[in-house]
Amino acid sequence: MxxxxxxxxxxxxxxxxxxxxxxxxxxxxxxxxxxxxxxxxxxxxxxxxxxxxxxxxxxxxxxxxxxxxxxxxxxYVGTWLPEPIRTEHDASHDVVLAESVSMAMLLVLETLGPTERAVFVLSEVFGHSLVEIADMIGKTDSTVRQIAHRARQHVQARRKRYEPDAETSRAVIDQFLRAARNGDVQTLMDVLAPDVVQLSDGGGKATVAGRPVVGAERVAKYLIALAQNGMAGMDVEFGSFNALPALLVRSGGQLDSVLLIELSGDRITRLYAVRNPDKLGGAEVLRTLDRSDT
CATH class of the missing domain: 1.10.1740.10 (RNA polymerase sigma factor, region 2, helix turn helix motif)
Known part of the structure; x- marks a missing residue:
């Protein structure tokens, strides 16, 4: 070879x-x-x-x-979100891998120091022993053991339950999209969790909400205004990004934004809108993710 x-x-x-x-x-x-x-x-x-x-x-x-x-x-100008990657629709078959690349987990990992992040990813996602990791990053076994313990505690205190359910997700998103387009606040609120949060990343290069939008009513009104004004005439299609259901929004054939949708049961809990053009250049490249060497 x-x-x-x-x-x-x-x-x-x-x-x-x-x-x-x-x-x-x-x-x-x-x-x-x-x-x-x-x-x-x-x-x-x-x-x-x-x-x-x-x-x-x-x-x-x-x-x-x-x-x-x-x-x-x-x-960074405004809210920073990880760069979205297009994944296969069945990417959630490996729950550990799917959770590890979800927006929620990547944002938790962002709160770790660089070494803590690497140690957590290598041990918890890829299954490397602490001895192997010590060799990879050039630290002693005891130091890596302490780092791993701190990182695990930090992540466990902040991680959310990961619930992949493609069939339920598609039905909820269909209802979500119709309600937003039709200006139906109540129907939209019915699919939003009471404490839903909308996060938007424009990087100072695209217009987005400057701060997180929190609560079903506020998010519903924000999305309806966006659908009827900012997204008027744009094409929307379904996709899978970071092992989450997502909507791709195009204007004149060009990708304008990716909206990743996180659900718990039949309610939407988080919306991650990425509009920074620097993060969309390679967004449509289908990524094959793997935790093994085969």
Whole structure:
């Protein structure tokens, strides 16, 4: 097997690791490109276990990248949301993987420090031992054990129950979309949880709500105004992003925004609207995610 073939076979795994550490598909692709160049320059006889070697390289590159981009995110205009990635409709068959790339979990991971985030992702999502992780990030076993404990407690205190249900989701979203288009506030409120939250990311480059919109009535009125004014004449289609149901909104054939929809039962609990054009350039690339090496 050639170096290129070996790397391509592991690409879904390596991309998934980099994306979960970074929350950005563009940054994850940069990490994979840098990692491939390092891999290409290594003599095959020097690498006994390609998977372990590449996971270590990608992890270290992603950590370096995260430390750099976090400083930029502190100056971000408005609400920062992870870059959405298009996933297969059956991506939720692996519940652990689906939850780990959900917007809710990625936002929780964003509250961790870079090393804590990497340790949590590698141990809790990809199943690496703390000894393996210590070698990957260049720290002692005892230090990684402490980091893992802190990260796990932090995430557990903030994570929400993940409830994938494609059949219920589609029916609820159909009702949601019809009510928004028809200006039916009450019907729209019927599918929104009382404490629903709408988060919007324009990055200072697209018009969005400046702050989170909270509560069924406020969110319903906001969405109806958006549907009847800002989205008038736009085309809407269903999709799957980050293992969540989503709506793609196009204007003149160009992708204007992606609205990811999080549900609990038959109620919508969170809406994540991404309009920053910098985060939509590669949004329609179908991503294959993986936690294994096969």
């Amino acid at each position: 050639s170096e290129s073939e070996a790397f391509d076979r592991l690409r879904p795994l390596l991309f998934t690791i980099a994306y979960e550490i970074l929350g950005s598909a563009a940054d994850a692709e940069d990490v994979l490109q840098d990692s491939y160049l390092r891999w290409r320059d290594v003599h095959p006889d020097e690498v006994a276990h390609p998977r372990a070697y590449l996971v270590r390289v990608v992890t270290r590159q992603a950590l370096n990248q995260l430390r750099s981009v976090r400083r930029r995110r502190e100056d």
